Amino acid sequence: MSLLELKNISKSYKTAKVMPWKKAKQINALQDVSLTLEPGICTGLIGKSGSGKSTLARVIMGLEKPDAGQVIFKGADLSELNANSLKKMRRHFQMVFQDPYSALNPRMTIGKSIAEPLENYEKWNTAQTEDKVKELLEEVNLKAADAYKYPGQFSGGQLQRINIARALALRPELLVLDEVVSSLDTIAQVQVLDLLIKLQQKFQLSYLFISHDMHATKYIANQFIVMDHGEIAEQLSDAANVEEMKHPVSKELLSPAQKESKIDGINERKSCDKRDKKR
Ligand SMILES: Nc1ncnc2c1ncn2[C@@H]1O[C@H](COP(=O)(O)OP(=O)(O)OP(=O)(O)O)[C@@H](O)[C@H]1O
Numbered sequence: 001m002s003l004l005e006l007k008n009i010s011k012s013y014k015t016a017k018v019m020p021w022k023k024a025k026q027i028n029a030l031q032d033v034s035l036t037l038e039p040g041i042c043t044g045l046i047g048k049s050g051s052g053k054s055t056l057a058r059v060i061m062g063l064e065k066p067d068a069g070q071v072i073f074k075g076a077d078l079s080e081l082n083a084n085s086l087k088k089m090r091r092h093f094q095m096v097f098q099d100p101y102s103a104l105n106p107r108m109t110i111g112k113s114i115a116e117p118l119e120n121y122e123k124w125n126t127a128q129t130e131d132k133v134k135e136l137l138e139e140v141n142l143k144a145a146d147a148y149k150y151p152g153q154f155s156g157g158q159l160q161r162i163n164i165a166r167a168l169a170l171r172p173e174l175l176v177l178d179e180v181v182s183s184l185d186t187i188a189q190v191q192v193l194d195l196l197i198k199l200q201q202k203f204q205l206s207y208l209f210i211s212h213d214m215h216a217t218k219y220i221a222n223q224f225i226v227m228d229h230g231e232i233a234e235q236l237s238d239a240a241n242v243e244e245m246k247h248p249v250s251k252e253l254l255s256p257a258q259k260e261s262k263i264d265g266i267n268e269r270k271s272c273d274k275r276d277k278k279r
Pocket residue numbers: 013014015027028029047048049050051052053054055056212
């Protein structure tokens with residue numbers, strides 16, 4: 001059974017009227033999108049700005065209701081679950097957002113922030129929760145003592161690792177990673193990508209790695225989905241053949257002229273190759 005299946009998802013938005021006598025414009029953010037994610041695989045979802053990537057992430061996470069289509073997680077159509085079953089299912093898929101600063105409450109210690117999902121789901125005592133928080137911090141290469149610090153005491157890369165620890169707290173099977181390295185400098189980008197690769201191997205995680213940066217995506221993904229104007233433009237099941245992609249948007253994102261990536265020039269295939277050999 002696939003981990004996640006999206007069937008014929010469509011989602012449109014109406015823009016505000018510029019003038020009262022003008023008609024509101026409709027934006028088709030997603031048009032009949034179908035895709036499947038398998039366990040233990042990192043799928044790179046790439047596309048230019050406005051192609052619908054974040055809308056797709058929000059639909060998967062239940063933050064947006066699609067106009068049409070189904071989101072099926074482990075065989076269950078999420079729209080058909082009652083609140084209790086949906087809560088139970090939701091622990092298995094978590095999201096990490098682009099901005100590591102705004103994702104954490106600045107007035108809460110990071111230990112408290114990481115503990116929140118545990119307190120919502122697990123019937124643990126304080127000592128058990130604290131032990132788990134410390135274990136999670138060490139998992140993302142931070143120190144147990146960092147639990148008592150506040151977000152303002154960390155760098156962007158460290159904060160993103162804290163957000164990953166929080167997303168991992170409930171031992172999910174799928175992480176939706178929306179532009180998680182875009183706001184970081186080169187060194188922090190590579191640290192976060194290497195950490196994600198390590199965690200994926202250790203916990204057999206499935207990732208939907210959303211990015212407009214082909215270079216960062218090549219570094220981590222096993223397969224690619226390219227989006228354009230709310231539709232799937234191209235899919236590639238083996239990231240090793242990335243140079244063979246044919247769609248004009250794929251070619252544009254691949255081109256050396258697309259120099260947005262800060263990790264350009266780093267040995268992009270190293271981490272994927274290691275995993276490929278394991279499979
Ligand atoms: N809440 C909204 N209201 C109106 N239009 C929206 C809304 N959210 C997204 N859109 C529009 O839907 C389209 C897809 O947006 P989306 O953010 O999903 O694209 P994206 O590929 O994630 O882009 P980016 O990389 O810039 O975030 C865009 O035209 C965007 O302006």
